[in-house]
Amino acid sequence: MTHDDRHPFETGLDRTGANYVPLTPASFLAGAAASFGENLAVIDGERRITYAALYARCRRLASALSGRGIGRLDTVAILASNIPEMIEAHFAVPMLGAVLNPLNTRLDAATIAFSLDHGRARVLIVDGDFAPLVADALRLVRDRPLVVEVTAPGAADAPFDAVDYEALLAEGDPDYAWAGPADEWQSLCLLYTSGTTGDPKGAVYSHRGAYLQALGNAVTFGLTGGSVYLWTLPMFHCSGWSYPWAVVAAGGTQVCLRKVEPAAIFRLIAEHGVTHLCGAPIVLSMIANADPEVRVSFAQTVRCATGGAAPSSTILRTMEELGFKVTHLYGATESYGPGTACLFQPDWADLPTEARYARMARQGVALPTVEGLMVADPGTGRPVPQDGVTVGEIMMRGNTIMKGYLGNPEATGGTLVGDWYRSGDLAVWHPDGAVEIKDRSKDIIISGGENISSLEVEEVLTQHPAIMLAAVVAKPDATWGETPCAFLELKPGSAPLTDAEVIAFCRERLARFKVPKTVLFGPLPKTATGKIQKFVLREQARALS
Structure with a gap:
């Protein structure tokens, strides 16, 4: 097609330096400096930038x-x-x-x-x-x-x-x-x-992806020029979920924190009027279980976004009591961090407490900058019914999905399949569009032909007042094939707990086949980003067989 044969909307309407500039998150800082250069951008101890x-x-x-x-x-x-x-x-x-x-x-x-x-x-x-x-x-x-x-x-x-x-x-x-x-x-x-x-x-x-992810986070998390963001999430993790760019795009202030400690978190929130922070579930656990003497009261409500395993109802309740409003996110390194967010709906306020917390623990709906989100059959790639029951794999597509893995076309091809990013996370799809993870595909426990969600069992375990962290994995069993094995980390200063007490606690709240058959106590191994290393626990469980 020649230039003259083009459609009127394509003729004489070309890209120029005036109407097209490649998107880059670096431009957020140029704009912020030009618009409000004397506003406070960064706080680091006594430093002000x-x-x-x-x-x-x-x-x-x-x-x-x-x-x-x-x-x-x-x-x-x-x-x-x-x-x-x-x-x-x-x-x-x-x-x-x-x-x-x-x-x-x-x-x-x-x-x-x-x-x-x-x-x-x-x-x-x-x-x-x-x-x-x-x-x-x-x-x-x-x-x-x-x-x-x-x-x-x-x-x-x-x-x-x-x-x-x-x-x-x-x-x-x-x-x-x-x-x-x-x-x-x-x-x-x-x-x-x-x-x-x-x-x-x-x-x-x-x-392009980083630019859009930053804006998606700013909109979803409610960042404004008056926001004060505390760095409790490592900036090395998915480039801090793009928040180094998102806060600047909104014109807010970033408060640096070298080491995540409850006392420092409470002090900085009160001292600088922190309005937002992000962190792995372990950060929420540290805040919720902080010693009373290090807790400092503050007047504002702090919006707290967390990814990884869904926060337990116990953690959500404690965080609310301390002045935090928790938003559960879901994503991965491959999706620039958050791809979905569990946005609180007005009618949830009228639900019974436990039902409200159950809704808040879902992974939620896609960020506005994610082009496609579905729960699909891993074999066919077709969407599962939005019935909140049928299990499938979470898949996403859009500009905020990675380009691929550097120098690793085989891994890239196994993750970016067709037009979708395959997460490997198993979930159900609710009628309101929210996704809810049931487990990683490798974490589902199959006992006597019954599928057991390790997340469901972990949620019940963390309702016990003495249990701070719980991880449940499959333990090989000659009769049942697999049985649930629970690894528990107790709260500091809590009374001793026996495996019989834990099993009795679970029997009151779970179907019998879901109750852990083995219970072990001690510090849980964690990845460098604070996630529990279930692969280590699976090896330990196998060694017990």
């Missing part, structure tokens, strides 16, 4: 990295806690069209080294608190990147040669004219998943 100052620092970092030869699609890794420099990296690196690789601070040196080599990191920015870990990792890498150290209060001198972060910024231009990506599909971030076997897989995000 305005939007104008944050933008200047990010432009300096981008300029200095460019001067060191870093450009389009070069990887800049960062290993740091929730500090301002982590926020700065989330803007400065995209400004260059380079790829940011936030690394999990809780991993071992060998895994860090693998990630640096696999992602071809040319620069590694490291928080001084993690210098010993980096020193071990650097001895294992094939190609040593340029190391830039952010000095940490009280940390010893780094045992390796490094460029000082502030000295690097001094090399840069605060008025640097950054270009951003040439195309919004261009790769922006590399996030390694904490797999249970084999090497980690590196999920790749695009500028």
